[in-house]
Amino acid sequence: MYIMITIGYNFYMEQSHGLCYFFISFNLNSCDPKMNLTKKTILLVEDDIRLSDLVKEYLEKQDYVITVEHHGDEAVERILKEQPDLVILDLMLPGKDGLSVCRDVRASYTGPILILTAREDDMDQVAGLELGADDYVKKPVEPRVLLARIRALFRRTAAAEAVAANDTELKTKLSFGGLSVDYKSRNVTLDNEPVDLSTTEFDLLWLMASQSGEILDREFIYQQVKGIEYDGIDRSIDVAISRLRKKLHDNSEHPFRIKTVWGSGYLFVEDAWS
DSSP states (O other), X not given: OOOOOOOOEEEEEEEETTEEEEEEEEOOOOSOGGGGTTOOEEEEEOSOHXXXXXXXXXXXXXXXXXXXXXXXXXXXXXXXXXXXXXXXXXXSXXXXXXXXXXXXXXXXXXXXXXXXXXXXXXXXXXXXXXXXXXXXXXXXXXXXXXXXXXXXXXXXXXXXXXXXXXXXXXXXXXXXXXXXXXTTTTEEEETTEEOOOOHHHHHHHHHHHHXXXXXXXXXXXXXXXXXXXXXXXXXXXXXXXXXXHHHTTOOSSSOSSEEEETTTEEEEOTTSOO
């Protein structure tokens, strides 16, 4: 195999619309097209052209294939048609806002969605997670932080694929009364009716159902589902639990299927699904 290596030297110290650069990087690029087949694809939906160029340039140096869309209404069609491995989605977009984009694609797009926005309102974070986003990062964000979140989402995806590939060794179907969870197909049914779940919701349900009868604390759940250490502040797991309860017909005020054990964590009740 013939490989050409190009070494490029870049030095940045710049802040532009929420992205801070201060690093030295070296690029290794192969001219062999076969080496690009395993690269992860990311669709960046961001209307700030300067910022999208900076993010694209940085992530391409990390060996990702980046495409960019500046309009929300066109982003929906592209996400559903291209099915990228991951979507980075801004909230304030022309044509259609990011929350609407997330809502419109979530049922048919199974990849992770990472919201990146300058909005400070926590309600936007809650709304994004409620609509099926898998993670939420506020601007300004350091490139290394953004990269760490992306890698964590891809680790979760890889773990799911590993389980599906080894279904002869690992149990990939769980049933509790009227609830059925299939890890290989990532399908969930309740009383023979399909339940649409986001990536985070499914991973959370599988984690809890596979350890039914055990109390799982927030720190453990966060690390297992998101792949990073819990920062003590993020409430995305609590939001996902709330969404799961609603979709699984649990009682939001007095849950009996996914219980909150105050001061300890959450409990999946295995005999509450008849």
